[in-house]
Every structure is written in C-alpha cells, then in structure tokens.
Amino acid sequence: MDTLQIDTSTKSYWENLFATRGGWGAYPPEELVRFMARNFAGQAHNGLRVLEIGCGPGPNLWYLAREGYRVAGIDCSATALRMARQRLEAESLPTDSEHLDLRVGNFAALPWPDGAFDAVIEVAALYANPLAGIRRTIAEIHRCLKPGGLFFGKLFGEQTTGSDSGVEIEPGTRENPDCGPCAGNAVAHFFNSAELHELFGGFASLGIDSVLRTDHGSETRIFHWLVTARK
Template sequence: MSWDPVWEEVFRQQAWGKYPGEDLIRFIARNFYNAKSRLEVKILEVGCGPGANLWYVAREGFTIYGVDGSKTAIEQAKTRLDSECPGWTGELVVGDINRLPFPDETFDAVIDSEALSCNTFENAALIYSEMARVTKRSGKFFSRTFAKGSWGDETGEKVGYDTYLVGEGPLLGKGFARFTNYNDIPELIKHFTIQEIQLLSREYLQENKIVKEWVITGEK
C-alpha cells in the first residue's frame, strides 16, 4: 500500500492549498498550451489530494485524471471541480498509486506533486515505473519531491532509506517523509528520460530552516 491513512485525517481537518505552483503551470504551458485540441490531451496526477493542480488543468481545457488513497480528498476535488469547472472531463478515483487502474500508454502527461515523497524509496521507484507504464510514448513527466537537507530530514524515527517519521518541520504528523538525494534521481526515475532538474528552496528565517524540493521533468 502506497498511501498512509494519516492523510485521511489531514484532509478532513486541515485546509489545503487551492492553487498550483508556478513550476507546474510552467510545465503544462510549455508542453501543452499549443495543442490542437486541449480536450484530447489526457493528464494524470498521482496522489492528487483535493485537486489544486487538476483544478487548474481542467480550467485550461484539458482532460484530467486523478488517483488518491483518501476518499475525503477525492470528494473535495470533485466538489470543487463540479462547482468551478462545470463540464470538466476525466475521472477521479480512490485507489492505490502503486497499481494505477489504467491501461498502458493512456496519458499525454503524468504528474506527481510531493505524493511520492510520502513513500519509501522502494515504493517510490515502483510508482514511478507505474507512471511510465501508463504514459504514452513521448509523453511528458513532472515530479516535485522533497530534497535531502530539507527541514525534517534526519529527524525523528528512521523507517527506511532516507525516509523518516520526522520530528519537526512541515511534514510532522504526516506519515512517511522521504528526502531524495540528487544522485539517486536517475535510479528512481529510470523509466523516463530526465530533461531538467531544478532545486527550489524556501527559507524560514525565524526557525533558521530551509525547505528544499526537486522539480524534475522528463519524457518517456
């Protein structure tokens, strides 16, 4: 199972971000804004949560698919899409992203926005492989994932390779948190051709802490 039930309570009790990050917007714009028919472009997000990214993608006229282990998150995403993106096309599914319920080579792009950082190294490698399986040839890939040295790394209880039940920081109380070493990226994402890796950092001055994230894009 690639989803921790703690997220069901997180989504029930905590307000979540409503809008996508600039890096995700740039990825979609760069690759798909010039599509002849946006409706024919199918985009999947694994671990979609309440759907901030899919809300944006649907508003831009693309066909969207999302999978998340949390029934609450999927319900929240559907409610928002129905209210703010009437006529949206696609499907949202409660399921395990370790075994994506779609045929091979279905999607023009697959997206991960910190979902895989909530999985062990071994699970994450399997999920990246599943993402590649359902991506069309020459389809696009996007992953945003926490980097080594980010706030919370090497704190709390170690439960796997670079994976912790952290003792501090924004991931406290949210189950597994995995922090990716740059040198491990080619092994994790070996089923895609990596085109670009960026390091994002956000400093919390009062705590003297930094949140670091990789933004990785590629192609099958």
C-alpha cells in the same frame, strides 16, 4: 509498509488532514504552471489527458481543467477526491467521465491501461512512501505514459528541515519526522540528485532542477527537486 496496500493509519492520517485543514492546497504551484506552459501551450483542447498522482483536494486538477485538459487523479483519501469533484462542479467545470476520472487507490498499482496519458504529474506526493513503493510507482507512471509523454514531479530533498528527524528505516526514508514540512507524516522520503538519476533512468530523457525557500521566519528550509522526464 506493503506497497500494494494502503496502511490503515496512513489512510486515516490523510483523511483527517484533508477533512480538517480548510483552505489548504487551494492553488497550483508556479512550477507546475510553468511546466505545462512550456510543454503543452495551446494544446489543452486537443484532447490531452493528464494524470495526477496524489491529487488531494484537487488544486492542480482544478487548474488543468480550467485550461481545458482532460484530467484524472488518484489519492488514498476519498474525502480529498470528493472535495476535488465538488470544487470543479462549483465552478461549472466538466465532471463527466470523458473529462474527469478520480480513483481511490495506491500509486504503486495505477488502475489505468498502458499509454493512457500524455502527462503524469505529482506535487509532493511520491515522497510519502518507502523507497520500494516509490520505485513501483515510477514504473507505473512510465507504463501509463504514452510514448513521448512527460512526467513532472516536485520532490522533497535532503536539504529540507526534518530530513534527519524521526526514525530512519532506510537511507533517505524517515518514519514520523518531527519537524519541518513533513512533520506528522508516517513516512517521508527525502531524495538526493544521484538517487533521482537512478530512479528515473528508464526514461528517455531527464531534467532535474531545484528550488529552496525558507518559512516561519527562516526557521524552516524547504528544498524541492523539480523533475521532468520524457518516456
């Protein structure tokens, strides 16, 4: 998959998902709320800008906007971005160009200048790419952060159900996993700890935590790495 072009079938998959899966992804995960509270408590109204990679229909943008941050988001799905804007409008949250900047595009070529953001976040979005695209996206995240800016990511780990299903196209990356939380994805990458240290090695500091939960009566294991990195 070309990291600078959005594969048509992949784009269609996400467009259809967001258009048909009502009520999905309505609220931010507690790990993101904790990250923002720990690192930016009381600073929301200081004009801080936060970018979300793979914002989808905007649950995290909604939370950040409610807290007073200026927000930006990028996704390959125009449907998802329309839903995100409509949600903010419905709650009378600011959607002018100073407070909200939504772009259809590819993570590996972010359409913002160097040092544009105080924080960049992603929640289970970066994984849906081959490793080359992930590397380029992390380099773009680093570029778009201000000096001292923070990144937060919630990334699927190898312990997740389905990480050994589908077709392996490179270490850790699967095409069409057929079970677990990533079932149906054209591409899914499952990270390990050593790999994360290597991928984020260009940041000044790095913190890696993890959470494991089960679903569907403990039939499904969902393992997430929680990555915090400072430029």
